[in-house]
Amino acid sequence: MKVxxxxxxxxxxxxxxxxxxxxxxxxxEKDGKARAEFTPTKNFEGYKSILHxxxxxxxxxxxxxxxxxxxxxxTVTSQIEVKFKKPAIIGEKLIIEGEITGERGPLIxxxxxxxxxxxxxxxxxxxxxxxxxxxxxxxxxxxMR
Numbered sequence: 001m002k003v004x005x006x007x008x009x010x011x012x013x014x015x016x017x018x019x020x021x022x023x024x025x026x027x028x029e030k031d032g033k034a035r036a037e038f039t040p041t042k043n044f045e046g047y048k049s050i051l052h053x054x055x056x057x058x059x060x061x062x063x064x065x066x067x068x069x070x071x072x073x074x075t076v077t078s079q080i081e082v083k084f085k086k087p088a089i090i091g092e093k094l095i096i097e098g099e100i101t102g103e104r105g106p107l108i109x110x111x112x113x114x115x116x117x118x119x120x121x122x123x124x125x126x127x128x129x130x131x132x133x134x135x136x137x138x139x140x141x142x143x144m145r
Contacts, residue, residue: 004029006070009143014062023059025096027066033099034066040090051088053123056114060125063098064110068129071100074140075108075129088114088122106131 006027008015013022023044025036038059046052061080068075088094098112108131113124132140 002030004070006034006066011143012062014058015066023055025059025062027063029067029070033097034063034070035098036063036066036096037093038096039093040088042090045090049090051090051094053082053084056084056088056123057082057125059094059096059114060098060112060123061127063096064112064125064127065098065129067098067100067110067112068108073108074132074137076132076136076140078107078128078130080125080127082123082125084123085121086116088116093117094122101126104128 006029010016010018013019015025015027016022017024023038025038027034027036040051044052044055060082061077065075065077095115095117098110100108101111102109108129110127110129111125114122116122
């Protein structure tokens with residue numbers, strides 16, 4: 001089982017290692033899925049001791065797009081649909097996974113989930129991503145490393 005580190009944008013809120021207020025997640029591909037781990041701190045709290053749903057949604061968007069980027073395809077988000085299942089508790093490690101589920105014309109379809117270490121699903125999502133072309137593709141390529 002080969003593990004491949006997935007490219008990052010250095011100032012990205014989710015994966016950027018140079019973003020002082022970001023999540024700094026390290027994404028890798030294993031068994032055809034993009035993955036990362038995250039232990040939320042109080043900085044990302046919504047209700048007391050619960051991770052903010054916007055942060056969960058952001059991580060799901062990122063892991064789904066990373067599943068595509070792992071195939072060296074540049075895309076931008078068209079649509080995501082998130083379903084929240086259980087609260088994510090501050091201080092509990094989360095496992096984030098995403099994978100490609102199909103293609104429809106210029107769209108790449110994905111799914112993602114965030115789970116607790118015991119396998120309990122906290123949130124899941126479906127996404128649609130447009131292949132980047134022209135000026136947008138060039139702009140995305142400039143930020144890659």
